[in-house]
Structures are given as structure tokens and as C-alpha cells.
Amino acid sequence: MSKDNQILEELTSKEYEHGWSVNYEADEAPIGLNEEIINWISAKKEEPQWLLEWRLKAFKTWQNMTEPEWANVTYPKIDLQSLRYYSAPKQDKKPKSLDEVDPELLQIYERLGINLNEQKKLQGIAVDAVLDSVSVGTTFKATLSKLGIIFCSFSEAVKEHPELVKKYLGSVVPMTDNYYAALNSAVFSDGSFCYIPKGVRCPMELSTYFRINAANTGQFERTLIVAEDEAYVSYLEGCTAPQRDENQLHAAVVEIYAAKNAEVKYSTVQNWFPGDKNGKGGIYNFVTKRGICAGDHSKISWTQVETGSAVTWKYPSCILKGDHSIGEFYSVAVTNNYQQADTGTKMIHIGKNTKSRIVSKGISAGKSQNSYRGQVQVMKRADNARNFSQCDSLLMGDRCGAHTFPYIDINNSSAKVEHEATTSKIGEDQLFYCNQRGISTEDAVALIVNGYAKEVLNQLPMEFAVEAQKLLALTLEGSVG
Amino acid sequence: MLTIKNLHASIEGTPILRGINLEVKAGEVHAIMGPNGSGKSTLASVLAGREEYEVTEGEVSFKGKDLLDLAPEDRAREGVFLAFQYPVEIPGVSSTNFLRTAVNQVREYRGLEALDAVKFLTMMKEKMKLVEIDQKLLSRSLNEGFSGGEKKRNEIFQMAMLEPTLSILDETDSGLDIDALRIVSNGVNQLKSKDNATIVVTHYQRLLDYIVPDYVHVLYKGKIVKSGTKELALELEEKGYDWIKEAVDSEATV
Numbered sequence: 037m038s039k040d041n042q043i044l045e046e047l048t049s050k051e052y053e054h055g056w057s058v059n060y061e062a063d064e065a066p067i068g069l070n071e072e073i074i075n076w077i078s079a080k081k082e083e084p085q086w087l088l089e090w091r092l093k094a095f096k097t098w099q100n101m102t103e104p105e106w107a108n109v110t111y112p113k114i115d116l117q118s119l120r121y122y123s124a125p126k127q128d129k130k131p132k133s134l135d136e137v138d139p140e141l142l143q144i145y146e147r148l149g150i151n152l153n154e155q156k157k158l159q160g161i162a163v164d165a166v167l168d169s170v171s172v173g174t175t176f177k178a179t180l181s182k183l184g185i186i187f188c189s190f191s192e193a194v195k196e197h198p199e200l201v202k203k204y205l206g207s208v209v210p211m212t213d214n215y216y217a218a219l220n221s222a223v224f225s226d227g228s229f230c231y232i233p234k235g236v237r238c239p240m241e242l243s244t245y246f247r248i249n250a251a252n253t254g255q256f257e258r259t260l261i262v263a264e265d266e267a268y269v270s271y272l273e274g275c276t277a278p279q280r281d282e283n284q285l286h287a288a289v290v291e292i293y294a295a296k297n298a299e300v301k302y303s304t305v306q307n308w309f310p311g312d313k314n315g316k317g318g319i320y321n322f323v324t325k326r327g328i329c330a331g332d333h334s335k336i337s338w339t340q341v342e343t344g345s346a347v348t349w350k351y352p353s354c355i356l357k358g359d360h361s362i363g364e365f366y367s368v369a370v371t372n373n374y375q376q377a378d379t380g381t382k383m384i385h386i387g388k389n390t391k392s393r394i395v396s397k398g399i400s401a402g403k404s405q406n407s408y409r410g411q412v413q414v415m416k417r418a419d420n421a422r423n424f425s426q427c428d429s430l431l432m433g434d435r436c437g438a439h440t441f442p443y444i445d446i447n448n449s450s451a452k453v454e455h456e457a458t459t460s461k462i463g464e465d466q467l468f469y470c471n472q473r474g475i476s477t478e479d480a481v482a483l484i485v486n487g488y489a490k491e492v493l494n495q496l497p498m499e500f501a502v503e504a505q506k507l508l509a510l511t512l513e514g515s516v517g
Numbered sequence: 518m519l520t521i522k523n524l525h526a527s528i529e530g531t532p533i534l535r536g537i538n539l540e541v542k543a544g545e546v547h548a549i550m551g552p553n554g555s556g557k558s559t560l561a562s563v564l565a566g567r568e569e570y571e572v573t574e575g576e577v578s579f580k581g582k583d584l585l586d587l588a589p590e591d592r593a594r595e596g597v598f599l600a601f602q603y604p605v606e607i608p609g610v611s612s613t614n615f616l617r618t619a620v621n622q623v624r625e626y627r628g629l630e631a632l633d634a635v636k637f638l639t640m641m642k643e644k645m646k647l648v649e650i651d652q653k654l655l656s657r658s659l660n661e662g663f664s665g666g667e668k669k670r671n672e673i674f675q676m677a678m679l680e681p682t683l684s685i686l687d688e689t690d691s692g693l694d695i696d697a698l699r700i701v702s703n704g705v706n707q708l709k710s711k712d713n714a715t716i717v718v719t720h721y722q723r724l725l726d727y728i729v730p731d732y733v734h735v736l737y738k739g740k741i742v743k744s745g746t747k748e749l750a751l752e753l754e755e756k757g758y759d760w761i762k763e764a765v766d767s768e769a770t771v
Binding site for chain 2: 463464465466468469470471472473474475476477479483484486487488489490491
């Protein structure tokens with residue numbers, strides 16, 4: 037027993053790998069939230085009048101909303117008036133290409149293992165790097181534009197492709213959708229925009245890498261992905277933040293639009309700072325992600341590996357509007373120490389012969405609380421809708437909690453909905469068996485957990501899968517004792 | 518190689534082993550027999566280091582080291598292998614992946630280089646023949662959905678891969694039909710050498726027709742009450758355990 041305690045001690049004191057921060061001169065909005073700040077952000081970004089009006093409308097709506105409290109999480113409320121809503125690294129002039137970006141900023145990403153230098157990049161992944169409130173650079177833009185693919189920062193899209201932004205912004209997640217979505221709509225600063233024209237299969241993975249660096253600053257980014265008829269894209273998202281004592285807010289909105297026969301795969305490896313082992317600090321991750329399968333035979337697939345954040349509140353969802361459209365949600369959510377996660381999905385079947393599949397794997401350790409919350413809704417005219425849901429929970433130790441809240445709402449008698457759920461504990465027997473073959477307890481836990489999460493990890497692009505496996509092991513190190 | 522002196526062990530305060538003495542030398546095969554509840558499997562578990570059992574007295578030295586002082590994984594790395602009576606399932610982890618992790622951790626402990634994928638597969642192919650195991654089985658989740666016979670064969674296959682110096686087979690014959698018993702025993706016999714030793718824990722004599730022991734010990738109420746050669750096993754098969762129980766129990770009442 038004493039040996040286990042020692043391992044526990046050693047490993048839980050292991051520091052969050054990305055917990056450093058960099059000092060750079062920043063261009064910041066004054067602290068606080070009001071119409072003036074929104075005007076300030078919009079002016080800073082040289083936005084058109086329609087967008088400013090859109091923001092102000094969202095702000096008005098938000099002022100009449102209250103923070104949701106139905107999630108199975110508890111945390112001290114954030115004073116939204118004490119936050120800063122815009123912070124950007126100061127650059128002498130706007131860089132026209134990556135070569136002009138301040139090398140110091142590029143170094144931040146290099147330290148995170150993300151190389152923004154195209155020449156050096158071997159693997160076919162285009163990256164948009166978002167630091168605090170702005171995008172610092174996007175790679176492979178030229179290569180992609182030859183195919184008609186638009187991949188750029190959200191601000192740039194507002195300037196260069198206003199008609200597309202205007203058409204799709206808020207079309208999947210309306211500004212009135214919920215408290216955090218409304219807040220995001222009012223103050224969002226940057227994010228990524230991606231447009232795949234008709235008939236084009238995007239030849240490389242597109243990815244956004246979010247990094248919060250500044251203190252007391254909220255990150256409110258927006259991602260908008262549009263796939264026209266027969267288009268295909270696989271999109272990746274990664275996130276880290278410095279280690280800080282106070283809680284930081286991240287309230288993003290992601291919207292996906294899939295037209296006829298289009299397919300969008302969206303993968304996230306979320307590794308925001310989870311707070312220290314006593315539950316101090318960490319990111320509040322309150323995110324709205326939704327996709328619409330607007331066209332017939334379209335498909336949207338969400339895959340997420342959630343290991344970070346102090347509190348996660350996130351339900352990537354699919355509206356299956358087109359006939360024969362397919363929605364998928366694959367999730368691994370890990371909580372350790374004092375982390376809390378309330379995550380799941382909504383599958384809304386509207387079209388005929390629509391199918392959805394939900395695979396959720398929760399892993400709780402330490403004193404954490406991990407909840408799956410999911411809704412399957414079959415509308416009246418959604419003949420022959422199919423859903424399969426599988427929600428598994430794995431518990432490590434006896435001080436954590438796993439909860440499942442499935443909601444099923446069926447309005448068409450031809451629907452077939454299946455729900456399977458299991459709860460298990462990492463068995464002493466499994467650990468002893470591994471030990472007896474010479475495998476250390478730490479490696480045994482990693483092996484067992486990766487096996488448990490395999491069905492989800494298999495959905496990730498190769499490179500991300502390896503990263504995710506390491507992250508799972510790292511998050512859970514020292515959690516058996 | 519293995520010396521057990523006056524070993525006492527209990528589980529949740531109940532004594533199970535009450536003074537075991539045993540000496541196993543390289544090249545030997547020892548059979549531990551005895552009626553249900555005599556402590557056979559406990560002995561196997563205590564040697565492998567299962568935590569539920571508390572050693573209350575006695576000592577065990579293995580190749581000159583204090584075995585009881587080592588963590589279970591280090592005992593394995595030193596060369597102690599336990600073929601489980603009930604092999605454990607690990608969903609989503611293939612036998613191949615599991616074994617590669619195990620083999621390389623053992624090698625690292627012994628100061629050997631890790632095997633790369635090619636070398637590992639070559640070794641696997643070679644050892645697979647020993648227990649006539651199918652490659653398909655090895656790409657499936659470890660022990661999940663395996664038949665009783667497949668699980669036991671997989672145990673012996675793992676033993677072949679890890680090349681232990683002391684193998685403890687805990688009721689490896691239970692749940693095996695005659696063919697599987699022959700295959701498993703053949704595997705064990707082929708792995709025998711003058712440098713390693715085997716302890717066979719079993720209920721029945723029939724396994725010992727295939728794996729011929731040099732010594733047979735009868736365990737009863739947590740003690741070795743009788744030792745002999747393979748003839749003792751035949752005698753037990755014929756007469757059952759009652760005559761031994763009676764002899765021990767009457768001695769105790771005197």
C-alpha cells in the first residue's frame with residue numbers, strides 16, 4: 037500500500053505540461069463588458085456595420101438571459117465584468133503571410149509541438165493558430181485556395197468573404213440559443229473559417245490550435261465550417277492554456293453546415309489547464325458545438341477526447357435534416373482530481389431514414405465528477421429513424437462519480453432507438469494480471485484505459501490518436517492507489 | 518532457486534497458509550496437490566505477490582533475493598510466472614499489444630534492448646507453434662470471448678514469450694478437454710530446461726501423466742503434510758485424500 041501511495045504522490049504532483057506562459061506586449065480591450073466594449077472590439081477588427089449590429093443584438097438578448105444551472109457541475113460563478121474580452125499580441129503591422137509573423141509568436145506554437153513553417157511540415161495538416169483573441173497565422177492557404185477551399189481566420193473571412201459569413205453565421209447556432217452562445221455572439225474575437233466548394237475533397241486535415249496566454253482574459257472564438265454538395269473535410273481542434281491560479285473562461289461556438297452528400301469530420305483533443313490537484317484554477321470550458329446535415333445523404337461526425345478543463349459543459353450535436361443523413365458522436369471524457377465534466381450530444385432526427393450513433397466513454401478518477409448527458413429526438417416526419425447509443429463509465433478509486441442522463445424523445449412510431457450503458461471499475465484483478473506479466477501499474481492503467489477507449493480513439497486521424505493516447509495516460513497517472 | 522521457509526499467510530485475518538516449507542531447484546518439476554480449500558491457489562498467489570494476502574510469518578528467497586520484498590511486477594521481471602486459473606479479460610487490448618508491452622518491460626528490467634515490431638513478431642511466430650495457437654486469436658482482445666481451452670493455451674503462450682525461470686501453473690488443467698490438455702502439457706514440456714523450474718498446482722493426477730513431476734507434495738490445512746515422488750500422485754488418485762486427512766487430523770487431536 038505504501039508503495040502505491042508513493043507512486044500516487046509522485047505522479048499527481050506531476051505538472052501540467054503546457055502550463056507556461058510567455059510575456060509579450062498586448063493590445064487589449066479595457067476590462068468589463070458593455071456595449072462600448074463591443075463597439076471597441078468591432079472597430080478594432082474593422083468590421084462592417086451589419087456584424088456590429090448582429091453583435092449588439094446578441095448582447096441585448098444575452099442581458100435578458102440567465103446562466104444555466106441544470107448541468108451536474110458546481111463552481112463559483114465568474115464575474116463577467118472582471119474579464120477582458122480582447123487581447124492580442126501587438127504587431128507593428130498586420131502580417132500578410134506567415135513569413136511576416138513575429139518569430140516569437142511562432143515560437144509559442146513550436147514549443148507546443150506545432151510547426152507553422154510550411155516547408156518544415158511533412159505531414160499534410162494545415163493549421164490556423166489562434167492566440168488569445170486573434171489568429172496569428174494560417175498555413176497552406178495558397179495550396180488550398182487552388183482547389184477553391186477557403187481556410188482562414190474568422191476576421192479575414194469577414195473581410196474577404198462577407199457574403200458567406202453573413203449567410204451562415206448563426207444559421208446553426210442562433211445567437212439566442214443559450215447563455216454562452218449569446219455571450220460568444222456578442223464578443224467573439226476570432227476563430228477559423230472553412231469553406232469547401234462543391235465536389236471538392238479537402239486533401240489535407242485542417243486544424244485550429246487554440247492557446248490562451250493572457251491572464252484574466254476570456255477566449256471566445258467562433259468556428260464556421262461549410263461543406264457544399266459532395267464536399268469532404270476532416271477538421272481537427274487542439275487547445276492548451278498556461279497554468280494560472282484563477283479560473284479562466286472559454287466559451288466558443290462551432291457551427292458546421294453540410295449540404296447534399298457532404299461529409300464533415302470534426303475531431304477535438306481538448307487539453308485546457310484542468311486546475312491543480314487541489315482544484316485551484318483551471319479553464320471553464322462552456323462550448324456550443326452543433327452541425328446541421330442540411331442536404332440529403334450528408335454526414336457529420338464529432339469525435340472528442342476531453343482531458344483538460346476544470347469544468348466542461350459541452351454537447352456537440354447534429355441536426356439531421358436531410359433525408360438519409362447521418363450523425364455520429366464519439367467521445368472520451370476523462371476527469372481526475374477535482375475536474376467536472378457534463379458532456380454528451382443531441383441527435384435531432386428530422387429527415388427520413390436518418391441515422392445516428394453515439395459512443396460515449398467516461399473515465400473518472402480522483403474526486404472528479406463525470407456526467408454523460410445526451411438527447412435523442414425523433415420528429416414526427418422522421419420515418420425510419422435509427423439511433424444507437426452506448427454510454428460506458430469507468431471508475432478509478434472510490435471517491436469519484438459517474439452519471440448518465442439520457443433523454444429520449446420519440447414522435448414517430450417507426451423509429452428504432454437503442455441505448456446501452458455500462459459502469460465498471462478498473463479491477464484489481466486486471467492490474468494484478470498485468471503486474472504478473474511484468475507491466476508496471478502505471479502502464480497497466482494506460483493499457484486498460486486505452487483499450488476501453490479504443491472505439492473512440494480509432495475515429496481520430498492517426499497522428500491525433502497517438503497524441504490522445506499519451507494524453508489519456510498522462511491525465512490518469514497516479515490515479516490508482 | 519526457490520526456498521520457502523515457514524510461510525504463513527492470511528486473507529482478511531483468516532490464516533490460510535500455516536507454515537509451508539519447500540525447496541525447488543533448477544531443472545525440477547514439483548506438483549502441489551491437495552483437497553479443495555487446502556491453500557494450493559493461495560500459495561501460488563502469495564508467490565506471485567497478490568495484495569489481498571498478507572504474509573504474517575516466514576520467508577521466501579528466489580535466486581538469492583527476498584521474493585516477498587519485491588513488487589509483483591518485479592517478481593515477474595525476475596522470472597516468476599503464474600499461469601492463472603482464471604485468466605483475466607482486458608477489453609480493447611489485443612494479446613499482441615499486451616505481450617509486447619510485457620516482454621519489453623521485462624527486457625528493460627534485465628538490461629536488454631526493446632524488441633522492435635519485426636523481431637517481436639518473429640519471436641511470436643516461433644512460440645505460437647509450441648501451443649498451436651492461432652494468430653487470429655492474438656489479434657483479438659485479451660481473453661475476451663476466449664473459450665476455456667483458448668485461455669489456458671494463451672497463458673502457456675505468454676509463458677513461452679516471457680521465458681521465466683520459475684513457472685507456477687495454477688490448476689491449468691481445469692476446464693480442459695483431453696486434446697487441449699495434451700497441447701498445453703506439450704507446450705510446458707518443451708519449455709522445460711535444466712535452468713528453469715515448474716510448480717504445478719493441481720487437483721487431479723491426470724495432468725501429471727503429461728507433465729511428469731520429480732516431486733509431489735500434498736497440501737492440507739495450509740501445510741505440506743506429505744511429500745513423495747510421482748507414485749504418491751497415483752496413490753492419491755486411487756485412494757483419494759481421506760486417508761491423509763485422517764492421519765493429519767488424528768495426529769492433531771493427540
